[in-house]
Amino acid sequence: MALASSPSRWRMFVAGGHTTQFLGKGHPSFIHPKHPEFGKKHNPSWRDYMQESVVGAVKDAFGLPDDDPGALDAACAQVDRLYVGNFAGELFVQQGHLGPALVGVSKQFQYKPAMRIEGACASGGLALAAAVDALQAGQGTDIALVAGVEVQSTVSAREGGTFLARAADFDRQAKIDDFAFPCLLARRAKAYLDKYPRATGMASLNPFVEKAYRNGNLNPKAHMHKVQVSSEALNLDDKNPCFLSNDDYKSFVRMRDCSQVSDGGSCLVLCNEKGAEKLRGGVKENLVELCGIEYGCGNLYQDPDDLAKMDTAAAVVGRLLKRTGVLNPKEEVDVFEVHDCFSIAEVLMYEAIGLTKPGEALAEEVAATVGKKVNTGGGLLSFGHPVGATGVKQVHECYRQIRGQSGDYQLAGEVNRGLAVNMGGDDKTIVATLLQKL
Numbered sequence: 001m002a003l004a005s006s007p008s009r010w011r012m013f014v015a016g017g018h019t020t021q022f023l024g025k026g027h028p029s030f031i032h033p034k035h036p037e038f039g040k041k042h043n044p045s046w047r048d049y050m051q052e053s054v055v056g057a058v059k060d061a062f063g064l065p066d067d068d069p070g071a072l073d074a075a076c077a078q079v080d081r082l083y084v085g086n087f088a089g090e091l092f093v094q095q096g097h098l099g100p101a102l103v104g105v106s107k108q109f110q111y112k113p114a115m116r117i118e119g120a121c122a123s124g125g126l127a128l129a130a131a132v133d134a135l136q137a138g139q140g141t142d143i144a145l146v147a148g149v150e151v152q153s154t155v156s157a158r159e160g161g162t163f164l165a166r167a168a169d170f171d172r173q174a175k176i177d178d179f180a181f182p183c184l185l186a187r188r189a190k191a192y193l194d195k196y197p198r199a200t201g202m203a204s205l206n207p208f209v210e211k212a213y214r215n216g217n218l219n220p221k222a223h224m225h226k227v228q229v230s231s232e233a234l235n236l237d238d239k240n241p242c243f244l245s246n247d248d249y250k251s252f253v254r255m256r257d258c259s260q261v262s263d264g265g266s267c268l269v270l271c272n273e274k275g276a277e278k279l280r281g282g283v284k285e286n287l288v289e290l291c292g293i294e295y296g297c298g299n300l301y302q303d304p305d306d307l308a309k310m311d312t313a314a315a316v317v318g319r320l321l322k323r324t325g326v327l328n329p330k331e332e333v334d335v336f337e338v339h340d341c342f343s344i345a346e347v348l349m350y351e352a353i354g355l356t357k358p359g360e361a362l363a364e365e366v367a368a369t370v371g372k373k374v375n376t377g378g379g380l381l382s383f384g385h386p387v388g389a390t391g392v393k394q395v396h397e398c399y400r401q402i403r404g405q406s407g408d409y410q411l412a413g414e415v416n417r418g419l420a421v422n423m424g425g426d427d428k429t430i431v432a433t434l435l436q437k438l
Contacts, residue, residue, distance in 0.1 A: 010136050010272040012290040014435060015143075015279050017396040018056025020049050022223040022264035022384035024153050046093050046151040047101070049265030049389075050084070054105045054147055061269035063280045076108035078278050079269070080141040083131050084116050085124035085148040086388035091163040092152050102147060120167035121341065122295075122424030124148030124391025125431025128268070129295045135272045142275030148389035149265040160261060164387070167425045169300050177246040182258055184426045185342040186249035191307035192344060193252070196359040202252065205343040206234040207367035209256050209381060212340065216382025218409040223260045223384030257343040262384030266393035288402050288435050294320040295431040304427070310345075313352035316430040317421060321354075324434050326417075329354050330370065333434075334415045335401040337394035339423035340379040349421060350374075353432075376401060376409050391422035391431055398435045 023030045023043060031043050044052075055072065058064070062075040082102050090096040098116035103109040119126040124146075131144035152160055158178055165173070165180035177183035189202070198204045213229035216222035234240055234256055244250040276284055296319070298304070298312040326332050338353070340346035350361040355370050377383045377397050380390060398418025400406045415437070422431040 010138060010274075012132055012135055013271050013276055013284075013287040014290055014395065014399045015269045015271050015276070015287055016057055016061030017266065017268040017392075017399060018053050018060055019221060019266040019389075019393050019396050020044075020052050020264050021221050022260070022262045022386060024223050024260055024262040024384065026227055026260070027223055028226055030153070043153060043263065046089065046095065046149050049151065049263065049386075050102065050147060050149045051105055053149070053265035053267035053389075054102070054145065057145065057147075057267035057269050061279060061286070063286070073106065073108050076106040079109065079143050079145045080112065081131065081134050081144045082109060082112060082114035083127040083144065083146045084114075084388075085119070085127035085146070085391060086116055086150060087118055087120055087123045088150070088163050088166065088387070091166075092150070092154050092160070098149075119429045120424035121339065121385070121387050122391055122422045122429040122431050123388040124266070124393070125420075125422030125433070126295060126391070126424075126429070128270075128391060128395060128433065129293050129431055131270050132290065132293050135270060135275070143269065143271045143278065145267065145269055146392055147265065147267040148386075148392035150386035150388040151263040152261050152386065153263050157261065172301070177244050177249070179244060181426070182253045182342065183244050183246050183249050185344055186244060186252035188307045188348065188426075189252040189342075189344040190249060192347065195308045196362065198362055202254065203234075204362045205257060205347065206231055207364075208340070208343045208346050208371065209234055211367050211371050212375060212379050212381035215376055215409055216378030218407075219377040219383060220407075222378040222382050223262045224378065224382040227382075229256060253342060259341045259380035259385040260382070262386045264384060264386035264389050264393075266389045266396055268392055268396055268399070284438060286403070287438055288399050289438055291434045291436050292320050292324045293431065293433045294323070295429070297430075298428045300425070300428055308348070309358070310348045310352040310427040312427045312430045313349060313421060313423065317353045317419075317432045320432045320434055326434070329419060333417045333419045334373060335376060335398055335411060335418040336374045337397050337418070337420040338374060338379070339390070339394075339421055340375060340381050341385060341423065343381065345423070346374070346379065353419070353421060373411060376406065376411060391420075394420040394422055395433050395435065398433075402435060402437050
């Protein structure tokens, strides 16, 4: 295997990470008014998710036991910079200014550089990119911590949909439907099926949804871990309704085509070559190389010429693959995490990153062949989508597959490379990250 490489000044590594349980409606542990523990127990707060993910990541990266607070303090003292991705804390939990909140996890973080980064559903990916920029600068940052957190279960689905519409061009697009983002992606599904008509229509998306839930059933941290969805259950009925009010697009998205409204957190510890010497006594067996990261944006105020293509994803991923020398991702990359906020988004991602040719992602065999190594833990559809955490979780999932840590959903055979593609808005912000086994 040829080494994917980056012309950067320093080699970059993922040293460890931790992702919390993702929770929300549909998970048996999620507390709601009809739950038998309602009034006795409470769902975790955003602070709980931040605390667990950060402490877990530091312990994993430094190889610490669970019951040694002194060692945890010493490890936290080694972290030079901190970043947190979060989209809408001000709206969902009435809390912004999350850089200082991240510092509050450990007294050893006091006065260190810390910041919150927002980029809609790509907030976590952009936080990761900012950390890599700092590590590559060679100006005193050798170990960086990147967290992502979001809690969305505090409001109704309709109110939450309005909050999430802030990731679109709100003045122009929020009025398309009460649930703006499902409608915007339904536009893409209609455009794709009009351009590449198939006799089965929306049913041709069913194998991707079924795959997501099947993978989530193997992942104990998945929001929908306990929910089994067969191909028959994806038929249009009262359990899988078309819920939009916009008649033009209503039939192009069903409930099961949508990602989950989840709460959760994820965190990674990154380092450069100097930082690697400070981890685990310089032993590098836990490290996975971060070969490259690219990010870029489309124009928020302008719709693409062709809604059946994700142009920003294609441009950003193409730039990353060119820079790292990957010519054929389908053959040269072993695991993928793509941003399946809706089932059609996974299909469009396959074509944008070169897993299939245009118009071929809905071919009958694709979900069962190419799709076997995509979103192995359930993706956004089943693992869940706590917005600010997703971009961090995607990279952590690739890391875990490469390290052989994915348990019941570990891919068979050697996993050497992983590609994560995180999307903010409707293909408006893309962060692409390539990892490789040392």
